[in-house]
Amino acid sequence: xxxxxxxxxxxxxxxxxxxVGEGRKGSLYTITNRVTISDGLTTLFDxxxxxxxxxxxxxxxxxDPPTKDAPGGARIAxxxxxxE
Numbered sequence: 001x002x003x004x005x006x007x008x009x010x011x012x013x014x015x016x017x018x019x020v021g022e023g024r025k026g027s028l029y030t031i032t033n034r035v036t037i038s039d040g041l042t043t044l045f046d047x048x049x050x051x052x053x054x055x056x057x058x059x060x061x062x063x064d065p066p067t068k069d070a071p072g073g074a075r076i077a078x079x080x081x082x083x084e
Contacts, residue, residue: 017058037083050081 014034020026035042035050044050055072062071 014059014061018054044081045083051078052081053078 015032016028016030018026018028035044037044039045053075054077055074056076057073059072
């Protein structure tokens with residue numbers, strides 16, 4: 001693990017689960033110290049860029065998932081994060 005990342009045991013982008021209702025709509029407002037838009041070790045704007053991904057199932061936040069579905073299941077939506 002890189003120096004300075006010891007307080008991030010899974011991956012930097014882990015955020016709380018997004019709950020979506022029966023009408024297929026959901027929203028999430030959260031604050032994190034896992035990533036930043038500023039220069040530095042945890043910046044979103046590094047050489048390979050960043051994206052957000054929404055998975056079909058709840059993330060169980062396990063470092064060694066017992067099943068393939070524990071970390072959130074299939075990817076169902078994504079978007080690239082860009083600096084304008």
